[in-house]
Amino acid sequence: NDLVKDGKKSFDWKSWWLPSESEEAKNKEKVELFQFIGKDNIPFHTVIFPCTLLGSPHDWTKLYHMSSTEYLNYEDTKFSKSRGVGVFGTDAIETGILADAWRFYIFYNRPEKQDFQFMWKDFQEKMNSELIGNLGNLVNRTLLFVNKYYNGNIPDAPVDEELWAEVRQREQKVTEMLEWSELKDAFHEIFAISDICNKKFQMAEPWKTRTTEPEKAESLIHNLCYVIKDLMIMMNPYMPQYTQKVMSYFGKSIQESKVGVETKSGLNWSSLxxxxxxxxVGATEVYFTPMDKKTMEAFKEKFSGNQNDRNVKNDSSKDKKKSEKKNEEISVLAMNEQPAFFSKNIRLKVAKIVSIERNPDSDKLYVEHMDDGSGIDRVIQSGLVPYLKEDELLGKNVIIVDNLKERKMRGIASKGMLLAADYQKDGKDAVEVLTAPWAEPGTEVILEGDTENLDKPAEIEASEFFKIEINTVNKNVEIGGKKLLAKNKIISTEFTVNGGIH
Structure with missing residues (x-):
């Protein structure tokens, strides 16, 4: 509609990618291209694609600054759509937790320099202490004070130069961080400003000085209202719904700009x-609800990753160190170390899917009953419902992680993990399972050069398994450059040429 209104038939893409050849003179200035990518895409976006552009006769816009992230993992394992591990979009909606609470936690822990573990316990603690106990507390106590003691009218008072000197210095720091896409550090700096103001409110005790030294109370509340205004402007890119809601209490809104859309009036960065x-201040309400322990544990069970309790109280210092260590990010071993680690710790086996049904409490999980050669029914769950039909799995001899510790998924115990590969089919995500149709159930899957029946642990944690990476290289399944075999035959994929196995 905007193109038609301006009498144009198409968007001038050259203004972004070939500004020197743009038909509009105003677009000939240099475009600064920022890219936000995952760490596994760094080589392509920093070397391969720029070299392609340099080899072209055109002066294409090239990368100006890259903001990459490490991996966001789940509890003590990895997010995996194919295995149904983690919390995804529909799951987040199902929890009833507000979108801006999710956005807060993700930005507060954005994995910019190292992998980060999403943990329900940490989510609860950060939301209650920082989002609600820090920012929410400052907003609520200040605006309620205005309504209760000043009839909703923000008292007139001089500028607190000492407070604003520190606030403006930190605001400049936030601005500089955002200029270089340091999103996490900038977010923390904003919360630091909120924390300073909370402490100032507490030390000033306006509930006392309101009657004994009214000018002091008025000055505090007056200045804090304006700091809150600034906090909402800076927080808006992170938590748009909450910040607009708070500004509506002041009868204001924050300007939101979109490419190709006429910008509406409102407060913006220059208003800091x-x-x-x-x-x-109009009538206010409490926006975020604290998460109690019972609710947290219910979510943790419902969207279960590893269910080991990492927060046992009154345990010994040694046990505490073990518990804290589990909270650290999973560290993938160097490629040349992975084969030896696999051979000493991880047991893979062929198992036949003899029956399959859906988990009644999940729209993603299959419950697969397997013959693993032991003569005992084995149950493994996998998040393959969105990708494969039951008859595409039934009767197949698949590859499983045999000694993975049992865990519950949506109320049903799962003993092991079925291995699958992700690939693209007609532009959409697709999954294929690893199979060995020539090998009978119970056959051990080993690395080339190894022998069967090596002494390995009876059980391993998921974090141990994810210290290695299983990949397809020209359709052959490998670990650290060594191929996986069953009955001396290479395990290979049908569709995944080069990719990861989960």
Missing amino acids: GEVNGLSN
Whole structure:
């Protein structure tokens, strides 16, 4: 509609990618291209694609700054759509937790320099202490004070130069961080400003000085209202719904800009540090609800990763160190170390799917009953419902992680893990399971050069398994450059040429 209104038939893409050849003179200035990518895409976006552009006769816009992230993992394992491990979009909606609470936690722990583990216990603690106990507390106590003691009118008072000197210095720091896409550090700096103001409120005790030294109370509340205004402006890119809601209490809104859309009026980044323009506070409400332990544990069980308790109280210092160690990110071994680690610790086996049904409490999980050669029914769950039909799995001799510790998934115990590969089919995500149709159930899958029946642990944690990476190289399944074999035959994929196995 905007193109038609401006009498154009198409968007001038050259203004972004070939500004020197753009038909509009105003677009000939240099475009600064920022890219936000995962760490596994760094070589392509920093070497391969730029070299391709340099080999072209055109002066294409090239990478100006790259912001990459490490992996976001789940509890003590990895997020995996194919295995149904983790919390995804529909799951997040199902929890009833507000979108901005999710956004808060992800940005607060954005894995910019190392992998990060999403943990329900940590989510609960960070939301309750920082989002609600810090930012939410400052907003609620300040605005309620205005409504209760000043009839909703923000008292007039001089600017607190000492407070604003520190606030403006930190706001400048946030601005500089965001200019270089340091999103996590900038987010933490904003919360630091909120923390300073909370402490100032507590030390000033306005509930006392309101009657004994009213000018002091008025100055505090007046200045805190404007700091809150600034906090909401800076927080808006992170938590748009919450910040707009808070600004509506002041009768204001924050300007939101979109490419190709006419910008609406409102407060913007240039409004930071301004101590004027606010007059009153309307009726407020508590926006975020604290998460109690019972709720946290229920979510942890429902969207279960590893269910080991990492927060046992009154345990010995040694046990505490073990518990804290589990909270650290999973560290993948160097490629040349992975084969030896696999041979000493991980047991893979061929198992036949003899029956299959859906988990009644999940729209993603299959419950597969397997013959693993032991003569005992084995149950493994996999998140393959969105990708494969029951008859595409039934009767197949698949590859499983045999000594993976049992865990519950949506109320049903799962003993082991079925290995699968992700690939693209007609532009959509697809999954194929690893199979060995020539090998009978119970056959051990080993690395080339190894022998069967090596002494390995009876059980391993998921974190141990994910210290190695299983990949397809020209359809052959390998670990650290060594091929996986069953009955001396290479395990291979049908569709996944080069990719990861999960």
